[in-house]
Amino acid sequence: MSLTTVTFTKTTGPYEVPVTGSLTTDQLLSFKPFTQWVANMSPTIHVEDVAVTDVHWFGPRIGFMTIKSTARLMGVGAPIPGIAFLRGGSVAVLVVLRCEGRKYVLIVRQPRVPVGQAALAEIPAGMLDGDGNFVGVAAKEMQEEAHISFAPSELVRLSVGHKQYPSPGGCDEFIEYFYASAAVTPAFLRSLEGRATGCAAEGERISLTCIPYEDLWCSVGDAKAAVACHLFENLVRTGGLNDTVTTTRIFRGPSELDSVAAGLKEE
Numbered sequence: 001m002s003l004t005t006v007t008f009t010k011t012t013g014p015y016e017v018p019v020t021g022s023l024t025t026d027q028l029l030s031f032k033p034f035t036q037w038v039a040n041m042s043p044t045i046h047v048e049d050v051a052v053t054d055v056h057w058f059g060p061r062i063g064f065m066t067i068k069s070t071a072r073l074m075g076v077g078a079p080i081p082g083i084a085f086l087r088g089g090s091v092a093v094l095v096v097l098r099c100e101g102r103k104y105v106l107i108v109r110q111p112r113v114p115v116g117q118a119a120l121a122e123i124p125a126g127m128l129d130g131d132g133n134f135v136g137v138a139a140k141e142m143q144e145e146a147h148i149s150f151a152p153s154e155l156v157r158l159s160v161g162h163k164q165y166p167s168p169g170g171c172d173e174f175i176e177y178f179y180a181s182a183a184v185t186p187a188f189l190r191s192l193e194g195r196a197t198g199c200a201a202e203g204e205r206i207s208l209t210c211i212p213y214e215d216l217w218c219s220v221g222d223a224k225a226a227v228a229c230h231l232f233e234n235l236v237r238t239g240g241l242n243d244t245v246t247t248t249r250i251f252r253g254p255s256e257l258d259s260v261a262a263g264l265k266e267e
Contacts, residue, residue: 021052033088046075089128094228103213158231191254
């Protein structure tokens with residue numbers, strides 16, 4: 001059934017497009033990834049109609065949405081592919097821990113049903129919240145997934161020039177990348193290995209490990225890790241970033257991890 005109409009813009013000006021589906025208008029327009037999808041549409045792509053085909057709820061709010069649209073370049077010719085899985089932006093953090101002259105990358109392992117992996121190795125990442133606070137979400141994910149507390153001011157943005165889209169053929173997701181680094185003791189590295197973390201309320205079952213930085217490229221299949229390293233190394237190469245710590249604090253032992261974990265349980 002018809003929900004509402006939304007306003008797109010083409011080269012000749014704004015135009016209205018009907019949207020069908022089972023949501024109310026308020027529910028549809030409250031889902032920021034959908035309104036951003038509409039706002040970001042190129043004027044040279046003419047959208048004729050939109051159908052909301054599937055909605056996945058995270059409690060009282062929409063988490064994911066699948067839509068199918070009819071769209072044509074400049075409004076002529078055959079339709080171009082118009083199915084999209086909308087989930088919005090996310091963040092990923094390259095965490096480099098420096099110990100006795102070597103660099104290690106913090107890795108989280110967790111079940112990933114879409115790829116059939118029980119313990120997929122990735123760098124810490126998470127979905128963007130509704131207010132678009134990229135660095136705040138990055139810091140929050142570090143606490144929840146790694147029990148490491150970096151202040152937002154201690155995270156450096158790696159994304160430059162344009163958004164990073166991991167799967168633009170079917171999904172609107174874009175990833176903002178950050179870098180954080182600290183000096184740590186051997187005791188701190190040992191306390192990270194195998195540590196169980198994650199937000200139980202969100203069904204996360206995460207364990208931690210560290211991989212030598214020089215081995216990361218051939219040790220994990222996480223595309224986020226590859227992109228983060230590429231951005232980091234090229235920013236260092238071009239002088240846009242120093243290959244050094246982002247905090248003067250030294251992480252010394254398990255008590256620091258336990259303190260962050262205890263704080264999360266109290267929230």
